[in-house]
Amino acid sequence: MNTQGPIEIVSFPVDGMTCASCVNRITRFLTKVEGVEDANVNLASESATVRFDPGRVAVRELADAVEAAGYTARVEQAATAHDEVQPAEVAAARAERDESAARHLGGLRLRLVVATVLTLPILAGLARMTLAPGLPAFLTDPLFQLALATPVQFYAGWPFYTGAVRALRHRAADMNTLIAVGTSAAYVYSVATILFPGFFHAAGIGMGEEGLPLYFDTAAAIITLILLGRFLEARARTHTSDAIRRLIGLAPRTARVVRGSTEVDVAIEEVRPGDLVRVRPGEKIAVDGVVVDGMSGVDESMVTGESLPVAKRPDDLVIGGTLNTTGTLTFRATRVGRDTVLAQIIRLVSEAQGSRAPIQRLADVVTGYFVPAVLGLAALTFAVWFIAGPAPAFNLALLNTVAVLIIACPCALGLATPTSIMVGTGKGAEAGVLFRNAEALERLGSARAIVLDKTGTLTEGKPRVTDIVRAAGSPAQDELMALVAAAEVASEHPLGDAIVRHARDELALDVPRASSFAATAGGGIAAEVGGRAVLVGRAGFLADHGVAVEGLLAAADALSAAGKTPVFAAVDGRPAAVIAIADTLKAGSIAAVAELHRLGIEVAMLTGDNRRTAEAIARSVGIDRVVADVRPDGKAEAVKALQAEGKVVAMVGDGVNDAPALAAADVGVAMGTGTDVAMESAGVTLMSGDLRGLVTAIALSRATMRNIRENLFWAFAYNVVLIPVAMGVLYPFTGILLDPILAAAAMALSSVTVVSNALRLRRFAPPPITARDDRAVGVSPVGAA
Numbered sequence: 079m080n081t082q083g084p085i086e087i088v089s090f091p092v093d094g095m096t097c098a099s100c101v102n103r104i105t106r107f108l109t110k111v112e113g114v115e116d117a118n119v120n121l122a123s124e125s126a127t128v129r130f131d132p133g134r135v136a137v138r139e140l141a142d143a144v145e146a147a148g149y150t151a152r153v154e155q156a157a158t159a160h161d162e163v164q165p166a167e168v169a170a171a172r173a174e175r176d177e178s179a180a181r182h183l184g185g186l187r188l189r190l191v192v193a194t195v196l197t198l199p200i201l202a203g204l205a206r207m208t209l210a211p212g213l214p215a216f217l218t219d220p221l222f223q224l225a226l227a228t229p230v231q232f233y234a235g236w237p238f239y240t241g242a243v244r245a246l247r248h249r250a251a252d253m254n255t256l257i258a259v260g261t262s263a264a265y266v267y268s269v270a271t272i273l274f275p276g277f278f279h280a281a282g283i284g285m286g287e288e289g290l291p292l293y294f295d296t297a298a299a300i301i302t303l304i305l306l307g308r309f310l311e312a313r314a315r316t317h318t319s320d321a322i323r324r325l326i327g328l329a330p331r332t333a334r335v336v337r338g339s340t341e342v343d344v345a346i347e348e349v350r351p352g353d354l355v356r357v358r359p360g361e362k363i364a365v366d367g368v369v370v371d372g373m374s375g376v377d378e379s380m381v382t383g384e385s386l387p388v389a390k391r392p393d394d395l396v397i398g399g400t401l402n403t404t405g406t407l408t409f410r411a412t413r414v415g416r417d418t419v420l421a422q423i424i425r426l427v428s429e430a431q432g433s434r435a436p437i438q439r440l441a442d443v444v445t446g447y448f449v450p451a452v453l454g455l456a457a458l459t460f461a462v463w464f465i466a467g468p469a470p471a472f473n474l475a476l477l478n479t480v481a482v483l484i485i486a487c488p489c490a491l492g493l494a495t496p497t498s499i500m501v502g503t504g505k506g507a508e509a510g511v512l513f514r515n516a517e518a519l520e521r522l523g524s525a526r527a528i529v530l531d532k533t534g535t536l537t538e539g540k541p542r543v544t545d546i547v548r549a550a551g552s553p554a555q556d557e558l559m560a561l562v563a564a565a566e567v568a569s570e571h572p573l574g575d576a577i578v579r580h581a582r583d584e585l586a587l588d589v590p591r592a593s594s595f596a597a598t599a600g601g602g603i604a605a606e607v608g609g610r611a612v613l614v615g616r617a618g619f620l621a622d623h624g625v626a627v628e629g630l631l632a633a634a635d636a637l638s639a640a641g642k643t644p645v646f647a648a649v650d651g652r653p654a655a656v657i658a659i660a661d662t663l664k665a666g667s668i669a670a671v672a673e674l675h676r677l678g679i680e681v682a683m684l685t686g687d688n689r690r691t692a693e694a695i696a697r698s699v700g701i702d703r704v705v706a707d708v709r710p711d712g713k714a715e716a717v718k719a720l721q722a723e724g725k726v727v728a729m730v731g732d733g734v735n736d737a738p739a740l741a742a743a744d745v746g747v748a749m750g751t752g753t754d755v756a757m758e759s760a761g762v763t764l765m766s767g768d769l770r771g772l773v774t775a776i777a778l779s780r781a782t783m784r785n786i787r788e789n790l791f792w793a794f795a796y797n798v799v800l801i802p803v804a805m806g807v808l809y810p811f812t813g814i815l816l817d818p819i820l821a822a823a824a825m826a827l828s829s830v831t832v833v834s835n836a837l838r839l840r841r842f843a844p845p846p847i848t849a850r851d852d853r854a855v856g857v858s859p860v861g862a863a
Contacts, residue, residue: 307826
């Protein structure tokens with residue numbers, strides 16, 4: 079019995095891919111390897127990302143599988159999610175890949191120039207026979223055309239042959255096969271008519287009105303046009319990784335570390351947690367840390383998407399890669415290397431760009447059968463035209479067969495989705511929106527219901543005590559608050575923290591230590607403080623402990639109606655007080671909810687508050703539905719209840735208690751100000767912690783999916799419409815046949831069109847959100863004692 083160890087993810091470049099058939103073949107070979115859970119091969123980034131069990135398979139074996147498929151895996155550039163990779167190493171690896179891409183582009187450029195220079199005189203010979211008889215006669219000389227066409231065929235077109243032979247050696251066929259077979263047919267036929275004209279005259283094969291035609295122009299023009307298409311496509315694809323390059327460029331190379339009484343400039347890799355780092359105005363912050371001295375404004379737009387500088391003072395967090403603008407800061411490094419926020423962003427964006435979207439599955443299925451089907455259709459085309467076509471039947475059969483082989487384009491199908499995903503996820507990172515994978519990017523745009531956790535999502539998550547309504551006979555306010563605060567000191571709940579802060583900071587009380595403490599999730603706290611029994615929590619929690627709170631319910635209802643959360647307290651078994659706690663809405667919450675409505679999305683709020691409090695807050699924000707009185711372990715069930723209504727649900731939260739709900743939703747969205755657990759459970763992270771970022775994420779998701787559908791429509795429609803035209807289905811009705819040269823131009827244009835359309839996403843701009851009066855939730859006192 080196999081025992082599965084920890085799963086790792088590795089990514090590495092793959093050389094030699096030209097179309098979607100290559101992608102399918104490599105994927106099949108990788109997934110057959112024992113120990114591989116999943117493999118995603120990306121034509122746009124020319125890479126493979128594999129989930130595997132390192133205890134059962136080594137990276138070298140993955141490379142062997144890729145090479146068995148007929149391609150080259152550059153595993154020396156492999157990177158796993160657990161590697162201790164420094165930002166400088168990431169930059170070096172990216173630079174190496176960019177250099178390799180530049181060499182590839184340079185090679186394509188040289189072959190294209192040679193092909194163009196040699197093909198133009200051949201086409202001029204064609205023009206002399208049709209449009210410009212005054213051109214020199216030598217242009218139509220067969221040996222002259224042969225001399226020009228041969229370097230085009232076997233130098234400029236050599237990559238097509240090497241790719242076709244590689245595929246044939248592994249009993250496969252790909253885009254190179256179609257091009258090599260199609261152009262070779264035209265070239266070999268033309269050479270044969272020069273060498274053996276008598277055979278063709280005697281057999282009556284290929285004879286036209288003016289004798290034996292040559293198709294050097296067809297073969298040379300096809301190779302030239304396809305090289306032009308590949309060159310333009312490769313040049314355009316270099317821009318799909320612009321966002322990653324910009325992110326990598328944010329990391330400074332050095333840091334100014336304080337050593338004793340001196341400052342030393344060290345390489346960024348040498349900074350360690352605990353080091354004191356000084357940054358002057360206009361310099362980039364080297365690593366993540368906590369400010370210990372100085373005040374300044376920091377431009378965090380490159381990480382969070384927020385345009386205004388953020389004020390920083392002692393105890394504030396700073397993010398590596400952001401720009402210090404005005405003052406000098408000294409901060410203590412807390413996270414370095416691969417643990418910094420910037421390094422995690424780069425890793426997440428890279429993984430997302432290499433992932434596969436569900437919408438791509440149809441294209442994957444089609445491309446698995448595409449090339450063999452085209453070869454079959456080409457053979458059928460030749461047979462039908464040769465047997466049943468008009469004279470010269472052989473010529474027409476040959477030309478139409480070549481047109482079918484050349485017009486078919488699995489490249490567009492293979493590029494339609496991944497290019498848009500790469501640009502879309504990169505654009506999201508620039509706007510402070512991180513998509514964990516392509517599936518999250520796809521699903522978020524289809525969400526029709528958004529569930530917002532109240533605390534930390536709609537509100538700042540910094541509640542404060544606004545009112546204290548004491549019951550008759552209760553201890554004095556200071557004594558009472560000291561007891562309640564003592565009970566709450568050990569609590570991790572934000573409401574408990576608000577009570578403790580109120581007692582210590584605003585009432586200046588000495589909070590004693592509780593001798594015993596017991597918390598009930600979603601209920602309250604029972605503690606013993608100085609020999610006195612203290613209960614703090616919901617009304618039901620106190621009732622369960624035999625405390626009658628009826629005398630405080632009217633005050634609690636009034637507080638709830640004002641949008642405040644009532645917390646009941648009892649001392650020694652008697653009701654003591656109801657304490658009102660209120661939070662403040664985040665800037666932009668009201669405007670964001672209004673914009674979600676404009677996008678046709680229902681907005682629900684999930685909260686542990688009682689219904690009256692929750693509904694008061696919901697009214698102030700404009701929320702459609704309220705799910706109140708939800709215990710932490712019930713949040714996921716609340717999400718599932720909405721899904722049971724047939725809605726695609728997105729959950730937005732920021733806390734540990736939100737993690738199960740984020741995982742249960744169709745897509746989870748974590749606020750960047752939340753915990754790492756929440757981020758790990760979510761498919762999308764909003765780095766700014768601003769709900770308006772959710773609107774940007776949804777708009778970007780919809781724009782990306784619209785772009786992908788446009789690409790897929792073009793790729794499918796192109797092949798579905800033009801392959802039959804190349805076969806000659808229009809000829810009986812219109813007399814129109816598709817010239818193979820035009821077929822080559824259309825095929826080259828199809829891939830360039832798909833990539834260029836994907837690059838339009840670089841112009842995506844977040845939708846403008848009208849500012850509204852976002853107010854504090856619950857600020858007016860209801861009563862005090």
